[in-house]
Amino acid sequence: MLLKGYSKEILRPECNPSFQSLHCIAHLDQDIAEALPYLNAELGGFEYFREPPAVTFRVQGKIITVHPREIAVNALKDEAEANKILEWLKREINEVWDRREQIQPSFQGAPKPKILEILKLLPKTNCRKCGQPTCMVFASLVAQGVKGPEDCPELNGQTSEGLKTYMAGFSLEA
DSSP, X not given: OOOOOEEEEEEOOTTOTTOSOEEEEEEESSOOGGGHHHHHHHHTOSEEETTTTEEEEEETTEXXXXXXXXXXEEEESSHHXXXXXXXHHHHHHHHHHHTGGGSOOOOSOOOOOOHHXXXXXXXXXXXXXXXXXXXXXXXXXXXHXXXXXXXXXXXXXXXXXXXXXXXXXXXXXX
């Protein structure tokens, strides 16, 4: 067992204390740096950073970043959800570490959608019906997983399907 324990702190975003969601920082009792490439390989990290080492996952609308000595989780509804996610990650870290001999470590994040490829699939009318000032801004939000084809009122069936097909090649959810 690599990770035996952690302590956690729950906080509200300092930039806007009125936000309903919470953030959690778990301070790990052990250094798990060596496990990060294996965790990335098994869970399909969205981003992987070599220096300093860290892996980021996007899971159910949350961003989870695992560092050698801490785990940060955003957009939590309550402390119970934080506990559930941290216990899941602790199990995953320990299982991956125990099986590391059978896992090819990965030092790269998942492929990312290209904004210009998304823009090519949009009507490029800058109509603002989606609530964004330009189709380019909308395309960047689609690339981040914040918006989808259904959020563009100008897309017809065929172009909407084209954008869905393109985006299906990228896993924005781990």
